[in-house]
Amino acid sequence: MALNIPEIYGSLVFNDKIMRSKLPKDMYKALKKTIENGTHLELDVANSVAVAMKEWAIENGATHYTHWFQPMTNFTAEKHDSFISPTGDGQVIMDFSGKELVKGEPDASSFPSGGLRATFEARGYTAWDPTSPAFIKDRTLYIPTAFCSYSGEALDKKTPLLRSMDTLNRQAVKVLHLLGNKEIRHVTTTVGPEQEYFLVDKDLYKKRKDLIFCGRTLIGAPAPKGQEMEDHYFGTLKPRVSAYMHDLDEELWKLGIPAKTKHNEVAPAQHELAPVFDTTNVAVDHNQLTMEIMKKVADKHNMVCLLNEKPFEGINGSGKHNNWSMITDTGVNLLDPGKTPAENTQFLVFLVAVIKAVDDYADLLRISVASAGNDHRLGANEAPPAIVSVFLGDELTEVLKAIESDQYFNSHDAVQMDIGAKVLPHFMKDNTDRNRTSPFAFTGNKFEFRMLGSSSSVANPNIILNTAVAEVLRQFAEELKDVPAEQMEKAVHNLLKETISAHKRVIFNGNGYTDEWVQEAEKRGLYNLVSTPDALPHMIAEKNEKLLTEHKIFTKAELYSRYEIKLENYVKTLHIESCTMAEMIRKELLPAVSACMEQTARTASLKKSVVPDISVSSETALLKKLTALEDAMTEKLDKLNEDTKDAESMTDPLEKAKTYQKTVLADMESLRESADAAEVLLPDSMLPYPAYGELLFSI
Ligand code: ADP
Ligand code: MG
DSSP states (O other): OOOOHHHHTTTTBOOHHHHHHHSOHHHHHHHHHHHHHOOOOOHHHHHHHHHHHHHHHHHTTOOEEEEEBOBSSSSOBOOEEESEEEOSSSOEEEOOOHHHHHEEOOBOTTSOOTTOSOGGGOBEEEEEOTTSOOEEETTEEEEEEEEEETTSOBOBSHHHHHHHHHHHHHHHHHHHHHTTOTTOOOEEEEEEEEEEEEEEEHHHHTTOHHHHHHSSOSSOOOOSOOSTTOOSTTOOOOHHHHHHHHHHHHHHHHTTOOEEEEEEOSSTTEEEEEEOOEEHHHHHHHHHHHHHHHHHHHHHTTEEEEOOSOSSTTSOOOEEEEEEEEEETTSOBTTSOOSSHHHHHHHHHHHHHHHHHHHHTHHHHHHHTOOHHHHTTTTSTTSOOSSOOEEOOHHHHHHHHHHHTTEEOOSSOOEEOOTTSSOOOOOOSSOSOOOTTOSEEEOSSSEEEEEEESSSOSHHHHHHHHHHHHHHHHHHHHHHTTOOGGGHHHHHHHHHHHHHHHHGGGBOOSOTTSHHHHHHHHHTTOOOOOSHHHHGGGGGSHHHHHHHHHTTSOOHHHHHHHHHHHHHHHHHHHHHHHHHHHHHIIIIIHHHHHHHHHHHHHHHHHHHHHSTTOOOHHHHHHHHHHHHHHHHHHHHHHHHHHHHHHHHTOOSHHHHHHHIIIIIHHHHHHHHHHHHHHHHHSOGGGOSSOOHHHHHHOO
């Protein structure tokens, strides 16, 4: 049966078309004004919208509604209320008021708050984000909301994200007006997150505690085949995967998520999905939903979708690419080199602003993607290094060099420059030089931030990116605000020149995977914050606190609470991994090794009992190897347990995280070596858990 995509697309979304048809004209207009300009929503409008939403939701099978929010975990949260309202005569009516639409009060005492919200006033409230559309899932009307404490502190990821979009809007509009582009009223940021994931068979998954508890394997010898043949990337989809992807697309489309591209990734069993980009807060909501639906649809297909950054050792991990740009209310992409000299100037101002922002706040960008899982990727030769640098490509780098040296860009004869006097080359959208090793690459009309881990919300990096760029634009506006019109061109040129000269160190077009780059970056004074505990202290550095508080993204208390939550998450993740590994070794692998030794010893003595002078050298050799590995594992297991206990007893959160990273993680690596060596010696029939080969190649 043919699928009518235009018909199903957005069929579960309370979108503009539905709003227009369901709402009285004046109410529709008032709501649109709120959505487009962020104006206050009057109660009568809220009531009218609530009635329309309820009717539409009930028509589409919904019985409940929920305020859907994004606490400071990587997950979303929801509390369901039914629409029923008893009428006193044993009957009910289906009711939903404007007040219930606009504000909710989940009992939120168990969400991480980093000490922000004393438990005696555990109630936070959720507030509708009318710029992200409501939708129906599992017969429930989902209302996207922000989550705050009663004293107004943000307890979620959406509130600071909306604040960051707002500050970028204000600063960008200011700069555009100064550049003479006075009709612009609004600038929004856009995001298209490409999402990587693994699919494994559910029955195999259930046999591995590490996958169940940690989402990644903690032990496991490599399969005879990995990704070395490079035969998986963009390869033909296997029928089971293809069926999954079709189902997934359909579910996403119904929710108005524009899933566009899907393909196999580099590692076996690894895949990618990319949607068409959208306004940042909508893209963030959609990415959260996408991750959830990916898991749900996998379950239906008797598979499990792994979003962990490093599910398997020795093959690529999973990330997320955050494609980002800025667009005006007149539809101009500010990172698209224009066709006229004036557009060029504007493009260069915004381009250079992003470069400076990345250089000034590289540490915050690194932190925005920091997690225990992502630490296994960044800097391994498969993902961008932990050093944040910007890829521009040769052509654009030349343009900036020309500006810096007062030369007009012209590939053949450089002449005295007067920026704006000549049209820049229109950089090809299909920039052929796609440097995959760069963490922050210009790709023709947008930047692609590639350090994100696959499991994290994309909110954090966008909060930082928006705010850092807003701050640079604020500085630019400050510099240009008193310049008379006839001197503007010169002033802009000087501003660009100075900025390029001060921040060109962050531009790097070479191979980011090499050791030479690590050394070169150090010489240039760039950060190389290798692990999460290395990076996190920078979060509360003075310049970063200043940025985030002055732009009203976080109060100081909010910032510190987030810092503590990040440290806590790191420690908790490593603690769970340590305990899981210890359990697998003690309860599964060591008994399997024992059983194998017993069988081997029995074989040897049986052989001898039949033929007394027979050789048992292979049994003896195996027994010796297994005994040595058994001893090593026992010893290393004791050390892991001891060190974990010591780390756990520490009270200073940063010291604790550092100890986990230095000792516990190292213990786990060392234990894994012995475990994987033992695994190789066991016959398949005695393996206590499915091996890599089975996990990666059975679908
Ligand atoms: P890749 O080669 O890395 O897969 P694509 O050209 O396929 O890159 O685009 C990747 C993502 O970039 C898509 O999600 C796309 O919608 C998004 N994208 C394109 N233009 C913009 C933009 N102006 N702002 C944000 N994201 C964008
Ligand atoms: Mg990409």
